[in-house]
Amino acid sequence: MAIQNNRLTTEQYEQNFSDIHPPFDSREAALVEANRCLFCYDAPCTKSCPTSIDVPKFIKQITTDNIKGSAYTILDANIMGGGCAKVCPVEKLCEGSCVFNLMDEPPIPIAKLQRYSTEKAIAHKWPLFQRKPSTGRKVAVVGAGPAGLSCAHALSREGVDVTIYEKESKGGGLMTYGIAAYKVTPEFCEEEVNFITSLGGIDIKYEQELGKTISLDELRANYDAVYLGIGVGVARQLNIPGEDLTGVEDAIRFIYDIRERGYPSVPIGDKVAVIGLGMTAIDAATQAKRLGASEVTIVYRRTQAEMPSTEVELNLAKLDGCNLIWLASPKEIKGENGRVTQLICSVMEMGVPDTSGRRSPVETGKTIALYVDMVIKAAGQVPYEALVSTNQLDHWNGKIAINGEATNLPGVFAGGDCVNGGKEVVDAVQAGKDGAKAILNFIQSE
């Protein structure tokens, strides 16, 4: 067993990391699906979308070949509607709410239809939105992730000049750096960011980090308002012996490296254990397999009934050949010569329900050993508590406290993962829209 990079051929990497979303193979195929839609008056699909995309309207526009109109309908509600159509867990959002589920028939493939329109808009750089004349007002946005980009686009449409400060060298945030490359390719992420900024009035300054190269005080002094969309980024530690051995990786860092460094240069173990069962864990496990690991085992301390990922995600991992061990909690990582050789897990069982009816896993006293050379930790992320505290922002365990969208500091607003601790991309987009609305009200009242 060994950790090594460059395990596959160029063709194998390309095949393993190609986009998993096959487009409609013809206009007719898209029309067949679009014409199945019942165009429900009280559309549950729209209600279940955090950005309230008018689903029946954009599907109706597809049926009349009004693809530009359809793309406008989607992107007017969700400027990252192209990316969201690739990464949203639609099985628990729009498609999960489609009335066809009640008739035991397949739901309308809303995400695929959404991609049908938005991919054309982005690829052809359709100028769907017009920016109002400049008002002379200036807003700084910290973070070019979904919340920041959405906020910036909504402000710029209203004639506000926006400068985004982004700590990485590319925009897109979680979409660009935190999601499996086969779900949304790096090329698409770049095109999507360019599409958003093509509106004008949005200047992104890269490799600028709050608390390092820029300060909140400075931004407050130089702009009419500041929006913080800094996300969450610090991986939660397991706090078990052996966590510092060579071969123990954070899932966030692992996924980041795959996207930033390129597939062949990322080292991967022969036998890999992934701890956790959220979306990030699934993305890490499937990509470990696609990088050439011979065996990947996902370890989760509860049962399938409590797993945070969706059934669709779980099936993706199973199809990629990942193993699953339920009711196992990491207890110790053992090694030889400083390198991982074993992951020891406590065997758990679900305890009796507490007063809220929730059952927690408890140790049985038994353990199991997994012989692995790499352990990827995907036990969640924690907010930037030190950064938030240093800047005198009120917070809840590092999550920025807001009233409406406003923080306790006058003229400073916040939204997305840095406020809620980490939700879907589509939630961050809506947070950015809400932030822009609050900032516009603030600027006008000044």
Ligand code: SF4
């Ligand atoms: Fe169409 Fe389904 Fe939405 Fe009804 S619920 S409008 S059928 S996509």
